[in-house]
Amino acid sequence: MVDLPTTARAVIIGGGIIGCSTAYHMGKLGWTDTVLLERKKLTSGTTFHAAGLVGQLRTSANITQLLGYSVELYKRLEAETGLQTGWKMNGGLRLACNEARWTEVKRQATTAKSFGLEMHLLTPQEAQDLWPLMTIDDLIGAAYLPTDGQANPSDITQSLAKGARMAGVKIFEDTPVTRVIVEDGRIRGVETPFGVIECEKVICCAGQWTRVLAGSVGVNVPLVSVEHQYMITERIEGVTPGLPTLRDPDRLTYWKEDVGGLVWGGYEPNPKPWAVKGIPEGFHFDLLTSDFDHYSQFMEDAIARVPALATAGVKQLLNGPESFTPDGNFILGEAPELRNFYVGAGFNAFGIASGGGAGMALAEWVAKGEAPYDLWPVDIRRFGKVHQSTDWVRTRTLEAYGKHYTIAWPSEEMQSARPTRRSALYGHLQAAGACFGEKLGWERPNWFADLSVGEKAVDVYSYQRPGWWDQVRREHLACREGAVLIDQSSFAKFVLKGPDAAKALNYIAAGNVDRAVGSLTYTQMLNARGGIEADLTVARTAWDEFYIVTGTGFATHDFDWISRNVTGNCQLVDVTSGSAVLSLMGPEARNVLALVCPDDLSNEGFKFGTARRISVAGCSVLALRVTYVGELGWELHMPTDVAVTVYEALMEGGGVVNAGYRAIETLRLEKGYRAWGADIGPDHTPVEAGLTWACKMKSGVDFLGRAALAAQLSGGVKKRLAAFTVDDPSVILLGRETIYRNGERVGWLSSGGFGHTINKPIGYGYVRREGVDEAFMTSGSYELEVASERVAARLHLGALYDPTGARIKA
Ligand SMILES: Cc1cc2nc3c(=O)[nH]c(=O)nc-3n(C[C@H](O)[C@H](O)[C@H](O)COP(=O)(O)OP(=O)(O)OC[C@H]3O[C@@H](n4cnc5c(N)ncnc54)[C@H](O)[C@@H]3O)c2cc1C
Numbered sequence: 001m002v003d004l005p006t007t008a009r010a011v012i013i014g015g016g017i018i019g020c021s022t023a024y025h026m027g028k029l030g031w032t033d034t035v036l037l038e039r040k041k042l043t044s045g046t047t048f049h050a051a052g053l054v055g056q057l058r059t060s061a062n063i064t065q066l067l068g069y070s071v072e073l074y075k076r077l078e079a080e081t082g083l084q085t086g087w088k089m090n091g092g093l094r095l096a097c098n099e100a101r102w103t104e105v106k107r108q109a110t111t112a113k114s115f116g117l118e119m120h121l122l123t124p125q126e127a128q129d130l131w132p133l134m135t136i137d138d139l140i141g142a143a144y145l146p147t148d149g150q151a152n153p154s155d156i157t158q159s160l161a162k163g164a165r166m167a168g169v170k171i172f173e174d175t176p177v178t179r180v181i182v183e184d185g186r187i188r189g190v191e192t193p194f195g196v197i198e199c200e201k202v203i204c205c206a207g208q209w210t211r212v213l214a215g216s217v218g219v220n221v222p223l224v225s226v227e228h229q230y231m232i233t234e235r236i237e238g239v240t241p242g243l244p245t246l247r248d249p250d251r252l253t254y255w256k257e258d259v260g261g262l263v264w265g266g267y268e269p270n271p272k273p274w275a276v277k278g279i280p281e282g283f284h285f286d287l288l289t290s291d292f293d294h295y296s297q298f299m300e301d302a303i304a305r306v307p308a309l310a311t312a313g314v315k316q317l318l319n320g321p322e323s324f325t326p327d328g329n330f331i332l333g334e335a336p337e338l339r340n341f342y343v344g345a346g347f348n349a350f351g352i353a354s355g356g357g358a359g360m361a362l363a364e365w366v367a368k369g370e371a372p373y374d375l376w377p378v379d380i381r382r383f384g385k386v387h388q389s390t391d392w393v394r395t396r397t398l399e400a401y402g403k404h405y406t407i408a409w410p411s412e413e414m415q416s417a418r419p420t421r422r423s424a425l426y427g428h429l430q431a432a433g434a435c436f437g438e439k440l441g442w443e444r445p446n447w448f449a450d451l452s453v454g455e456k457a458v459d460v461y462s463y464q465r466p467g468w469w470d471q472v473r474r475e476h477l478a479c480r481e482g483a484v485l486i487d488q489s490s491f492a493k494f495v496l497k498g499p500d501a502a503k504a505l506n507y508i509a510a511g512n513v514d515r516a517v518g519s520l521t522y523t524q525m526l527n528a529r530g531g532i533e534a535d536l537t538v539a540r541t542a543w544d545e546f547y548i549v550t551g552t553g554f555a556t557h558d559f560d561w562i563s564r565n566v567t568g569n570c571q572l573v574d575v576t577s578g579s580a581v582l583s584l585m586g587p588e589a590r591n592v593l594a595l596v597c598p599d600d601l602s603n604e605g606f607k608f609g610t611a612r613r614i615s616v617a618g619c620s621v622l623a624l625r626v627t628y629v630g631e632l633g634w635e636l637h638m639p640t641d642v643a644v645t646v647y648e649a650l651m652e653g654g655g656v657v658n659a660g661y662r663a664i665e666t667l668r669l670e671k672g673y674r675a676w677g678a679d680i681g682p683d684h685t686p687v688e689a690g691l692t693w694a695c696k697m698k699s700g701v702d703f704l705g706r707a708a709l710a711a712q713l714s715g716g717v718k719k720r721l722a723a724f725t726v727d728d729p730s731v732i733l734l735g736r737e738t739i740y741r742n743g744e745r746v747g748w749l750s751s752g753g754f755g756h757t758i759n760k761p762i763g764y765g766y767v768r769r770e771g772v773d774e775a776f777m778t779s780g781s782y783e784l785e786v787a788s789e790r791v792a793a794r795l796h797l798g799a800l801y802d803p804t805g806a807r808i809k810a
Contacts, residue, residue: 002175002194009033010201010366011190013177013213015042017050017153017351018344019205020160020171021359022366027167029367034169035197037190039176040284042161043154045207047351049287049320050153051230051263053245053256054353055092057108057145059408059736060377061115061748062683063329068117070356074151081166083159086152090257091244092145093127100407101250102140103463106788109143111736113785114748120144121788131246133238133306150245150256153352160359180217180341187340201366203342208323209279210345211390219335221380222387223323223346224394225274226401227288229295230265232258234313249405251301261315262306266298267404273394274321290317324348326387326396326417328404332362333371333380336560342366343380349404370527374683381557386441392417409461410734411446411662419443423489424580424643432658433457435468439552442490445660447471463787464732468662475663476756479629483586484659485650488635489643492555493579494548500568501544508565508704510686510695513538513546520611520624522694525561526705530685530712534558535676537626539611544570547611547622549581549635551676565704580643584650585633585659587807592656593634596649608809617649629664630671630802632810669762670755670801672723678735679721679750679764687712688766689721690797719747719766722777723796724784726761729754731791733761733784740790741767741780749784758800763793 010031012019015038026034038044054074056067074087096102105121112119120143127142128134161171179191180202189198206213208225215221239257246255253266272294295317303310325331325346335341344362347354364372376382387393399416419426420441430436434445435457447468449455460467478484496505506514511523517540525534536550536558550558555576563572584593590601599606599614606612611624619642624635638646650656674680680689687709695709726733733752738745749763763784767777774797782793802808 002172004172004175004192004194004197005035005170006195007198008035009199010035010203011197011199012036012203012205013190014038014045014205014207014209015161015171015173016045016047016205016207017157017160017355018207018347018358020157020164021355022203022205022344022362023164023169023171024160024167025360025363026367027164027169029363031363031367032168036164036169036171037175037177037192038171038173041173042171043157044284045209046320046322047157048154048285049318050352051256051265052086052150052153052352053254054149054151055145055245055247055350056148056353057112057117057119059111062373062375063377064115064117065373066357066361066375067353068357069360070353071147071149073356074156077156077159077163081159081162083155083162084152085156085159087149087156088151088241089147089149090242091130092148092247093131093244094143094247095127095250096140096142097138097250099140100463103787104407105141105143107463107734107736109788110738110785112145113745114736114738118146130244133236133308134246135305135307144244148245151352156352156355177213180213182217182338187338201340201342203344203362203366205344207345208275208321210323210343212278214335214341214343217338217341219337219341219343220383220388221331221343221345222383222393223325223331224390224397225279225321226324226398227272227274227291227319228265228322228349229291229317229319230263231295231317232263232315233261233309234315235260236262236308236312238308248305251298251305252405253298253302253305255306261312262309264302267401268294268297269402271398271401273398276394288319288321290319292317322347322349324397324401326393326400328400329378330354330358331380332358332375332378333365336381336556374531374681376677376681379557381560382553384440384556386420392420392441410463411466412461413437413459421490423487424640425487425489425647428644428647429487429658434658434660435459437661439490440555442552444490444552445487445658447475447660447662448658472662472666473756475657475659476666478657479586479631479659479663479667480757481587482655482657483584483588483592484657484663485647486583486585486659486664487581488583489580489640490552491576491581492550492552492558493575493637494559494562495573495575496546496548496562496566496570497544497573498568498570499544501546501570504566504568504570505538505546506701506703508562509538510703510705512696512699512701513540515540517542518610518612520609520626522626524680524686524691524694526685526703526708527682528705528708530687530705530708531682532676532680532684532686532689533561533682535674535680537624539622539624541611541622547637549624554676578640579637580640582636582643582647582650583633584636584656585627585629585631587632587810588655589631589633592650592653595653603810616646619646621646627808628673629667630673630799631807665753666756669751669753669764670757670799672799674721674764675751684721684766685709685712685717688717688719716771716773718770718772719768720772720777721750721764721766723800724749724763724765724782724793725758725796725800726784726791726793728791729759729761731761731786733763733786735763737763738785739765739767740783740785755800762800
């Protein structure tokens, strides 16, 4: 019998490293009325059998920062709690055995530099000096991160738990949460065999049990269990305690020292899902049956790398289940489906590395109502309805697991669980040569092959110019010179309706949306710090109705942001699937549309920045005169059942070219349009991003974030977004390249690509410096570090193409 409190402010479910780290940080934040409930014993889920490697570098600056926080915490935890953690900062090595991998590693070294993380490129011999047991005959080079390390997962977790208790958080073992009590859509508490604890907030850190537990209250957490194995050897001559951790991605394996022997594991391309029919009752401190046959696929490659392995004794082939997710990233944040229900789960075999930082971020999210900084890559709102299907999640997750160590090609698409969501035009586009990509389950045309000359609609990836370069160039130039049609049906679309809609929306939009019916507004939505939470287009379709359009991937996030911030009598409805979108763009767009539309399309009759219902091929279409590619054009929004009719009519006149998302990207880079999630996000304000013009600062109207913007306008900013070009067209910019001003590191690129009209590589990035202004930015001379080499660059503050906007407003 456990003597539980009857109330608590917050209840954490799960005593693995994530739950304990969250509890530790809740304590630090003064939330001492927090209770952690563990169904069995602390660490008894997945944590106790982790290998304990702690790496830090990720492709996002903020996630790298989060992992860096883990290292800082692990360094000092033992001194604070008196409990050992096994933390050892022995550094981490990463090997490259082919040219593409070497480019990847060099780009990672540049990324590390951008994010302020130390990472050195080594020759094969230098790498062997650090890791004498390995062969290097196939090595091109290696990278070394001196601040990476390893830890004892159980000890760290116990140490975090002790720190939490020291702060006043209560921890109960052998206390399963049998039900989360929700009444009238609100959390009331949690139920256990020993009674109910009433609480305001529930923080679900239940590892691989999370999907089912959260699902019981309608919260979707897309993770599944997958078997993961590593081998523990007896002592091996020459294995020393200071041996760095080693990742050998071309041989799909990782290595670390363990009591004089080696622990080594791998990511097989054919992973084994576990607990497909549910996790067995009572599973704790349990391991799965070692599968030597399955593991044998690594043996030959591993022995070739570490010959001593051939004669080493094997202590154990450990097989443990871990939760993995469809995109290989963990899941953090407040559930969009249920207020005050927070999730920290799905750690994809880097939960020990992330544990410290993830617990910190989750605790802050709970205590302060928002994440400490932009965590979009791991935000629970990056998922959508497609992730409600466990079959879909499992299929995609197994692919992601299998690609853990394969080269992460620029613009690489996943292949599994496709197609799922198809626009009405899918068949037409396929017949026209579309090479599709996938986002939130949607099949979207990325580019079109010319089937008549034998081109194949297949992506050929490269760190140099990719296989679709010429086709995207063709579509890009067609948009600049003629007219293109792009299926953008996957756009997320919402309707906000009600007598209070205008007032409510105008408060959360930085731009002025309370304008005449038929007006169209490009606007950001800001948090109280002025950070950009959403970037979207709003059409006023009636005095009490707004039609809102945002990016495909932001459907859940933006719906959540709007619905949690609007007040009064209005309702937000997601109409994405019912509404198809065809974007007709280019200087010939008006002439093309006029062939099938009797309405007045003249500039006077249908101005830029307005929305009207028009008739296209006899179908009623909501036309938005807007552009993301920098040309005259319309986004045509229509019921999905007329999309084929409209598409066929527009194509019939001839002269219209199919285009896809990769051309949209090259076009928007030239025109300087920002991409949310890359160039702008919750950590960037419109002042910093050069979007003050889109905010209603000159009006007397208050809006969310206004005060923060006003403070920046008078007091200055610490970073400003600029465009960069490189004169050499063969340079490949992908984003994350380091920006140097007068030889000094001042930031990194938030996006990178190529402009086919200006025929130059283009990047966007923030120049970071206290009080940075235009004079500072334009007075420097710039370089970009690309794959560890510096190239000269030019900074631009305006659009690179059509700076006055004359072509759009024609
Ligand atoms: C073989 C293997 C090797 C790994 N190696 C590494 C590595 O080298 N580096 C690294 O960073 N990561 C590694 N990992 C990953 C790491 O172990 C996990 O990411 C991490 O332990 C996940 O922690 P967690 O707290 O999310 O889950 P868990 O440790 O599983 O904790 C969840 C807890 O919730 C409890 N719980 C569930 N349901 C309830 C309920 N209803 N009521 C109360 N309690 C409940 C469970 O009993 C469990 O204790 C490895 C994983 C495996 C399998």
